[in-house]
Amino acid sequence: MHKEILEDIGEKELINRLGKFMPKNQISDDCALIRTKNKNLLVNTDSLVENVHFNDITICPGDLGWKAVVSNISDLLSSGSKKTIGITISLVLPSRTEWIWVEELYKGINKALKEYGGVILGGDCSKGNEKIISITAFGIQGELELRRNACKPGDIILTTGIHGLSKLGFLIQNKTNFDKKFSLNERLIAKSVEHFCRPRVYPNFLNNLLKTRSNKKIKRIGCTDSSDGLFQALQDLASASKCKAIINYEKMPKDKDWPQGDKWDGYYFYGGEDYELVFSLPKKWAKNLTKLDKDINEIGFFADGEPSIVFKESNKNKLLNKTPFKHF
Amino acid sequence: MHKEILEDIGEKELINRLGKFMPKNQISDDCALIRTKNKNLLVNTDSLVENVHFNDITICPGDLGWKAVVSNISDLLSSGSKKTIGITISLVLPSRTEWIWVEELYKGINKALKEYGGVILGGDCSKGNEKIISITAFGIQGELELRRNACKPGDIILTTGIHGLSKLGFLIQNKTNFDKKFSLNERLIAKSVEHFCRPRVYPNFLNNLLKTRSNKKIKRIGCTDSSDGLFQALQDLASASKCKAIINYEKMPKDKDWPQGDKWDGYYFYGGEDYELVFSLPKKWAKNLTKLDKDINEIGFFADGEPSIVFKESNKNKLLNKTPFKHF
Numbered sequence: 001m002h003k004e005i006l007e008d009i010g011e012k013e014l015i016n017r018l019g020k021f022m023p024k025n026q027i028s029d030d031c032a033l034i035r036t037k038n039k040n041l042l043v044n045t046d047s048l049v050e051n052v053h054f055n056d057i058t059i060c061p062g063d064l065g066w067k068a069v070v071s072n073i074s075d076l077l078s079s080g081s082k083k084t085i086g087i088t089i090s091l092v093l094p095s096r097t098e099w100i101w102v103e104e105l106y107k108g109i110n111k112a113l114k115e116y117g118g119v120i121l122g123g124d125c126s127k128g129n130e131k132i133i134s135i136t137a138f139g140i141q142g143e144l145e146l147r148r149n150a151c152k153p154g155d156i157i158l159t160t161g162i163h164g165l166s167k168l169g170f171l172i173q174n175k176t177n178f179d180k181k182f183s184l185n186e187r188l189i190a191k192s193v194e195h196f197c198r199p200r201v202y203p204n205f206l207n208n209l210l211k212t213r214s215n216k217k218i219k220r221i222g223c224t225d226s227s228d229g230l231f232q233a234l235q236d237l238a239s240a241s242k243c244k245a246i247i248n249y250e251k252m253p254k255d256k257d258w259p260q261g262d263k264w265d266g267y268y269f270y271g272g273e274d275y276e277l278v279f280s281l282p283k284k285w286a287k288n289l290t291k292l293d294k295d296i297n298e299i300g301f302f303a304d305g306e307p308s309i310v311f312k313e314s315n316k317n318k319l320l321n322k323t324p325f326k327h328f
Numbered sequence: 329m330h331k332e333i334l335e336d337i338g339e340k341e342l343i344n345r346l347g348k349f350m351p352k353n354q355i356s357d358d359c360a361l362i363r364t365k366n367k368n369l370l371v372n373t374d375s376l377v378e379n380v381h382f383n384d385i386t387i388c389p390g391d392l393g394w395k396a397v398v399s400n401i402s403d404l405l406s407s408g409s410k411k412t413i414g415i416t417i418s419l420v421l422p423s424r425t426e427w428i429w430v431e432e433l434y435k436g437i438n439k440a441l442k443e444y445g446g447v448i449l450g451g452d453c454s455k456g457n458e459k460i461i462s463i464t465a466f467g468i469q470g471e472l473e474l475r476r477n478a479c480k481p482g483d484i485i486l487t488t489g490i491h492g493l494s495k496l497g498f499l500i501q502n503k504t505n506f507d508k509k510f511s512l513n514e515r516l517i518a519k520s521v522e523h524f525c526r527p528r529v530y531p532n533f534l535n536n537l538l539k540t541r542s543n544k545k546i547k548r549i550g551c552t553d554s555s556d557g558l559f560q561a562l563q564d565l566a567s568a569s570k571c572k573a574i575i576n577y578e579k580m581p582k583d584k585d586w587p588q589g590d591k592w593d594g595y596y597f598y599g600g601e602d603y604e605l606v607f608s609l610p611k612k613w614a615k616n617l618t619k620l621d622k623d624i625n626e627i628g629f630f631a632d633g634e635p636s637i638v639f640k641e642s643n644k645n646k647l648l649n650k651t652p653f654k655h656f
Contacts, residue, residue, distance in 0.1 A: 006430070006455075007423035014453060017427070021434040022448045032416055032450030034466060038365045043449060045418045045464060049456040088360055090373045090418075090462050095335035099345070102334070106349040120350045121371060122360030125342060127334075128377040129458050134418050136373060136464045138362060 065108025072137035080146035081139030089123035151222030151241035155280035167271025169196025212288035223279035244305030386501040393436025400465035408474035409467030417451035479550030479569035483608035495599025497524025540616035551607035572633030
C-alpha cells in the first residue's frame with residue numbers, strides 16, 4: 001500500500017485536512033478567536049524552525065527575536081487587533097546552544113514588544129536537535145473584524161507597502177550571486193536586509209481604517225498579511241471570500257531601483273516574510289484611505305467568479321504558474 | 329573565553345535567567361495569566377519533542393495527542409482553572425511524516441478534549457527534522473487561585489494519587505530489562521503503561537476543594553502538578569513559597585505491588601509525567617477533603633525554614649541526592 005506522506009500532500013492540503021478536526025464555527029483565518037463577555041481575544045501562534053525559516057548565517061539572534069514577535073503581531077493586526085496584550089514563548093534548543101544566543105534572542109523579543117506593545121506572559125523551554133522559536137501572541141479584537149473571507153466583488157484590493165524586499169534581503173544575507181548586470185545599489189541592499197532582519201508592521205493601520213470609513217455599518221473587511229508571499233495572500237483572500245482577484249501589474253508599488261524581469265517578479269510575488277497587509281475595501285473607503293496614507297496602494301479589485309487570480313495585463317499571467325511559497 | 333552553553337546551565341537556572349526578561353508582576357507558575365474585566369484567563373504552553381519526550385517505540389500517535397492535551401490541562405487545573413476553553417496546536421513535522429500519523433494524533437487530541445472539555449481554536453504546521461507538538465491551552469480562572477507560592481508553614485501537603493507509574497510504563501514500553509526477582513505482575517504492568525500512554529487528570533478536584541473549604545476567606549492555596557516528578561513539584565512549592573517541606577515516607581500512596589528498594593523509590597520520586605496534583609491546605613480543610621476523596625493522601629506538611637525537602641524518616645534523606653528530572 002502506498003503510504004501518503006506530508007511532502008506529497010503539501011501545506012495547504014494539510015491545513016484543509018486538519019480543519020475537519022476543528023469546530024465549524026471556528027474562524028479559519030490568521031488568528032483564532034476566544035469569545036469573552038466584554039471583549040474577544042485574538043490568538044496567534046507562529047513557529048520559526050532552524051534551517052527552514054532561519055539559520056545562523058542569515059540572521060542574528062537579536063533580529064530573530066524581533067522577527068518572531070513581529071510575524072505574530074502582523075497576524076494579530078491582519079485580524080483587526082487593536083492592542084497586543086502579550087506573548088508566550090515556547091523554545092526548543094539543542095543543549096549545546098550558547099546562553100548568549102538565548103539572551104540576545106530575548107533582547108530582540110523585548111525590543112519588538114517595547115515598540116509594538118505587549119509583555120512576555122510566560123513560556124517553556126525544551127531540549128531538541130534544532131532550534132525552534134514558537135510564539136503565541138494575544139491581542140484584543142477591535143471594532144473592525146478583519147477576516148480573509150470578508151472580501152466582496154467590487155472591492156478594491158490594496159496593500160500597505162512594497163513586496164519582495166525581504167526575499168532579496170534573505171538572498172543577500174545568504175551571499176547569493178546575482179547576475180552582474182543588475183548591480184544592486186547600496187541603498188536597496190541595505191533596505192532589503194533591513195526588511196528581512198527587522199520587518200515592521202503598522203499599528204496605525206486600524207486607526208486609519210476607522211478614520212476613513214465611508215459607511216459606519218461596515219464592520220468586516222477582507223484582510224490577511226503577506227507573510228507567505230503576495231500571491232499566497234491574494235489566493236487566500238480569493239479562496240476564503242469566493243471571488244476573483246484582478247490584479248493590475250502596473251500599479252504594484254515597487255522600490256524605484258527594483259530590477260525588471262521574471263526572476264525579480266518572482267521574488268516580488270512569491271517572496272514571503274514581508275508582513276505587508278493585503279486587504280480589500282469598498283471604492284470610496286479605499287480612496288479616502290490612500291489619500292490619508294501615501295504608503296497604501298491600490299493594486300486591483302475583486303470580481304464575481306471562480307476563486308482565482310488574473311492579471312489585467314494578460315501577458316503577465318505566466319507569472320501565476322510559479323510554485324507558491326511552501327514549507328513542505 | 330569559555331562559552332557558556334545550556335547544558336552547563338541546566339533547565340532551572342535557564343528558567344531563572346529568562347525570568348529577568350519578564351515583567352515582575354507576572355506569575356512565575358505553571359500558567360500565565362491574562363487579566364480581563366469579567367474573568368481571568370489562564371494560558372499554558374507545553375511542547376513535546378521527539379526523542380526527548382517521546383518516540384515512535386514508546387507511544388503511538390493517538391496516545392501522544394491525548395497526552396499532549398492532558399499535560400496542558402493538568403497545568404491549567406493546577407492553577408485553578410474551572411473550565412478549559414480550548415487549545416491551539418503548533419506542529420513541527422518532517423516532510424516524510426505519514427498523513428495517518430497526523431490523523432491519529434488529532435484523533436487522540438480530540439478524544440482528550442471530548443473527555444475534559446475544550447475545542448481546537450487554531451494552529452499552524454511547519455517542516456522540521458524532528459516532530460514537535462506544541463499545545464497552548466486556555467482556561468478560565470476559578471474562584472480559588474492555585475499557585476506555587478501560596479503554601480504556608482503549618483499547611484498539610486497532599487497529593488491526588490500514586491507516583492512513579494508513568495516512569496515504569498515508559499520503561500516497559502522501552503523494553504527495559506528489570507531484575508528478575510521483581511517479577512512485575514500483569515496488573516501493575518498494564519496500569520503503568522496506561523498511566524504513561526493515557527494519563528488522566530481530575531476535573532472534579534476544584535469542586536471538591538470548594539465543597540470542603542473550612543474557611544471561605546481563603547482564596548489562594550499552594551499547588552503544582554508532578555509532571556516533572558514528585559520531588560521537583562515539592563521543590564518548586566518550597567522554593568516559591570519559601571518554606572520547608574517535611575515529607576512522611578510511610579504515608580506515600582504506592583501501588584500495592586510496587587517493589588521496594590532505592591531504584592524503585594527513585595522512579596517514584598523522580599519519575600515525572602504522572603500529572604498528579606501536589607498541593608497544600610490548612611489542617612481542617614485537608615481532613616475534610618481526604619474524607620470526601622479517598623484517592624487524595626496526606627504526605628507531609630510545610631514548616632518554617634530554608635526552602636528545602638526533608639524526610640520525617642531521616643534514613644530516607646539519601647533519596648534526595650538523586651539528579652532531578654531534567655531535559656537539558
